[in-house]
Amino acid sequence: MRTYRQLWIVLAVVALSACQTARKASQPIEFTILQYNDVYEIAPLEGGKSGGLARVATVKKELLRENPNTIAVLAGDFLSPSVLANLKMANGERISGLQMVETLNAAGLDYATFGNHEFDLKDPGVLQNRINQSKFKYITCNAMRRAGDQIKPFQQQIDGQLRDIPQYVVHEFSNAAGAKVRVGLTGVVLPFNKQDYVSYAPVAASIKEVLGILQSQADVNVAITHLAIDEDKQLAADVPGFALFIGGHDHTNMKYQVGGTAITKADANVKTVYIHRFTYYPKTKKTVLNSTLKTIDDKIADDLATKAVADKWQRDAFKIMEEQGYQPQRQIMMAKTKLECTEYKVRAQQTNMGALTLQGFEAVSPGADVYLLNSGSMRLDDDILGTLTEYDILRTFPFGGAISTMQLPGETLGRVLQAGLVTNVGEGGYMQVRYAEQRDGKWWIKGEMLKNEKTYTVVLPDFVATGKEANLGFLKDFASSQKPNFTVNAATVRNDIRDIAIYYMEQLGTY
Numbered sequence: 371m372r373t374y375r376q377l378w379i380v381l382a383v384v385a386l387s388a389c390q391t392a393r394k395a396s397q398p399i400e401f402t403i404l405q406y407n408d409v410y411e412i413a414p415l416e417g418g419k420s421g422g423l424a425r426v427a428t429v430k431k432e433l434l435r436e437n438p439n440t441i442a443v444l445a446g447d448f449l450s451p452s453v454l455a456n457l458k459m460a461n462g463e464r465i466s467g468l469q470m471v472e473t474l475n476a477a478g479l480d481y482a483t484f485g486n487h488e489f490d491l492k493d494p495g496v497l498q499n500r501i502n503q504s505k506f507k508y509i510t511c512n513a514m515r516r517a518g519d520q521i522k523p524f525q526q527q528i529d530g531q532l533r534d535i536p537q538y539v540v541h542e543f544s545n546a547a548g549a550k551v552r553v554g555l556t557g558v559v560l561p562f563n564k565q566d567y568v569s570y571a572p573v574a575a576s577i578k579e580v581l582g583i584l585q586s587q588a589d590v591n592v593a594i595t596h597l598a599i600d601e602d603k604q605l606a607a608d609v610p611g612f613a614l615f616i617g618g619h620d621h622t623n624m625k626y627q628v629g630g631t632a633i634t635k636a637d638a639n640v641k642t643v644y645i646h647r648f649t650y651y652p653k654t655k656k657t658v659l660n661s662t663l664k665t666i667d668d669k670i671a672d673d674l675a676t677k678a679v680a681d682k683w684q685r686d687a688f689k690i691m692e693e694q695g696y697q698p699q700r701q702i703m704m705a706k707t708k709l710e711c712t713e714y715k716v717r718a719q720q721t722n723m724g725a726l727t728l729q730g731f732e733a734v735s736p737g738a739d740v741y742l743l744n745s746g747s748m749r750l751d752d753d754i755l756g757t758l759t760e761y762d763i764l765r766t767f768p769f770g771g772a773i774s775t776m777q778l779p780g781e782t783l784g785r786v787l788q789a790g791l792v793t794n795v796g797e798g799g800y801m802q803v804r805y806a807e808q809r810d811g812k813w814w815i816k817g818e819m820l821k822n823e824k825t826y827t828v829v830l831p832d833f834v835a836t837g838k839e840a841n842l843g844f845l846k847d848f849a850s851s852q853k854p855n856f857t858v859n860a861a862t863v864r865n866d867i868r869d870i871a872i873y874y875m876e877q878l879g880t881y
């Protein structure tokens with residue numbers, strides 16, 4: 371009898387603990403993803419008021435205190451463009467994104483996917499170095515390395531070993547009761563500004579294939595998408611099954627819901643970040659997502675370790691700029707209207723930043739019939755609002771360069787306008803113009819129809835005048851003249867696009 375009773379007690383205890391285990395396993399699990407995208411600046415902008423990776427590092431630490439199940443994800447575009455990236459270090463090598471990698475390492479980034487700008491690095495060896503120097507892990511399901519006629523995954527050195535960059539990872543989180551959730555993460559990039567050493571597999575097919583694998587390996591799926599928003603929406607409709615697209619490329623914050631997929635993008639240069647708080651219910655396999663946009667400004671304290679890294683790079687860069695005769699922190703204008711300088715805009719339409727720069731050309735070199743500026747010389751890929759400093763001009767025009775004057779026959783000017791405003795749409799050779807326009811299929815200069823036999827005075831960057839711009843190589847056969855300096859209202863302005871823009875915008879004061 372006693373033995374039976376003992377057995378019952380044992381069975382009851384077993385049943386009870388099994389029951390408790392089952393209850394534990396069904397407890398919801400909470401986890402947080404900190405999202406940022408399109409970051410070219412390590413330090414705050416707008417006179418120190420907005421952005422700054424040291425502040426983002428503080429936000430990550432606060433989120434970790436709130437919930438240890440926190441990761442930070444960067445949705446592409448960070449190794450370039452940047453004025454710092456083009457500067458040379460003491461050893462003669464270009465910085466090429468090292469300032470960004472070291473600051474992101476300090477800021478506690480966990481995962482990144484490639485944006486189109488990562489492949490702006492011309493030398494795949496430099497890109498490989500930056501990937502290896504990253505403490506965060508890269509994920510991409512559609513960008514591969516082209517080596518001769520072979521297509522192979524990109525690689526990352528982790529713990530001294532070169533490993534293929536994965537198409538996806540499964541990141542596991544658990545709660546205090548020991549219940550687990552497996553989060554599938556994949557990344558995808560659009561084929562924009564294609565680079566020869568990169569093979570871009572089709573976006574939708576690649577992500578669909580990965581989702582097929584993840585469905586048996588993960589409980590919640592998240593894609594890091596470096597795509598234009600229309601593509602994101604189409605992809606979410608065509609490939610359902612992701613709880614979230616952590617988006618990049620668009621530079622302004624936005625949030626959409628397409629079926630079961632939320633799509634979010636924060637503002638470029640960490641002016642804002644997205645915080646995604648997930649709750650996963652194992653019993654029902656349901657996920658609840660609460661996403662909030664957080665402004666990064668001077669109300670957030672700096673993480674001192676991250677700030678030390680960012681400051682070191684910023685100091686070095688400012689020193690190089692000062693050696694070139696600039697005062698990077700000097701305020702030159704107050705932009706009350708947003709100065710438009712995103713790449714997709716300046717390469718396809720006239721923008722106010724292009725117009726202001728061309729007005730500057732006219733201020734130092736008046737009397738020409740047409741003023742031209744190739745959009746490829748504007749590399750900011752962002753908008754500017756508020757305090758405009760010399761540094762903002764330097765990061766807008768990282769290459770600088772002189773402007774030249776040409777006397778061109780009308781027929782040739784017609785060819786220039788056709789290439790610069792029609793053929794080159796979407797490319798760096800697309801022209802910002804002053805005093806020229808197309809109406810009814812004809813070119814008009816200062817309100818008069820272009821005459822083939824007339825000679826026109828054209829002011830344009832020397833880079834374009836010497837035939838280096840796409841579809842404008844024929845210009846090298848025409849003479850151009852160039853002054854080392856301009857004298858305007860008793861001021862001497864060095865003949866460089868950056869100096870001209872600084873001079874003109876300072877005269878304006880506000881815009």
Ligand SMILES: [Zn+2]
Nearest residue numbers: 447485486619
């Ligand atoms: Zn991009």
